[in-house]
Amino acid sequence: MKPRIAVKILLGIVIAVTLFHLCILLKVIPYDITWGGRLTNDTEMYVFETFSIGLNLILGMVLLFKGNLIKPLLPIKMVNVVLWVFLILFAVNTVGNLFAETNFEKGLSVITLACSLFLWIILRSKGAKKIKSKS
Template sequence: MKSGTAIKIILSIVVALTIFHFSILFKIIPYEITWGGRLKTDSEMYVFELISIVINLLLGTTLLIKGNYLKPIIRLSVVNVILWIFLILFGLNTIGNLFAETALEKSFSILTLALSILIWIVLKAKDNEHTIE
């Protein structure tokens, strides 16, 4: 798989996840089925969901820069460091989701594993292979 294709797939997933988190934030989806079933109050949910949305926006922006959709506002080396952090984060999240209390959260382990693999593909490509056609 080409890096540009991996970036497109990840961006699609990020958009879907952001919509998912907004759905929780606006109580379309009950927060009790997320975060391993550990959230107990609305205020906890608001904090966790806002953090999730910000993290998704950071990942999306980083990928838009890497894929040459956005003019680089940070150096490529910083973009790569951010992507390595996300690779580690998604790897650990995959393990955490496997031990979640709800089936929904457990099913997200497949998604976080896929994101880990796709980010790995992006990171292993040569810097000039990221252009999205």
Template sequence: MSSKTAIKVMLWMLISVILFHLSIVLKIVPYEITWGGRLKTDAEMYVFESISILINLFLCAILLMKSRDIREFIPMKIVNIALWIFLVLFVLNTIGNLFAKTNFEKVFTLWTLISASLIWIILRKDKNEHKIKETVS
């Protein structure tokens, strides 16, 4: 899989995650079945969901910069560092979801594993393409 394809798949996944979080904010999906059942009030839900949506939008922006579909507003070195951080977070989240209390959250184990794999592909393909360019130069 190419880096460009991995980015496109990842963006579609992120859009669906954002829509999921919006459905929680709109109370289409009950927040009691998310966040490990730790949210107790609407106020907590709005804070957690807002942060989640912002983080997912940030990752979308990072991926769009990486694919050069939008102008870089932060240096590419920072984009790559952010992707490595997201890779670590997705791996840790995959492990956490394996031990989740609810089956609903355990389903997201596969989702976070795929996300981690896609980011790995994006980072590895970029590194390999960079090596090829250095060899040719």
């Protein structure tokens, strides 16, 4: 798979996950199916969901930089460091989801594993500092 395609797929996942967390924040979706089933009240939910949305927005922006879809505001080396941190975060989250209390969140381990693999493809592309956009 080409890194450019991996960036676009991962951006789609980030948008979907952000919308999911917004639905939880707005109480369209119950929060007890997320965060390992460990949230006990609305205050915890607001803190955790706001944090999650913020992380997803950061990942989305960094992917836009890496994919050369918008002008990078950070040096490419910093973009790569941030993406490595997210790769590790997704890998750890995959393991955490496997041990979650809800079956729904256990199923999300497939998505977090896919995100890890897409990030690996993006970061390990042959010598590409920036992923060339197709014009």
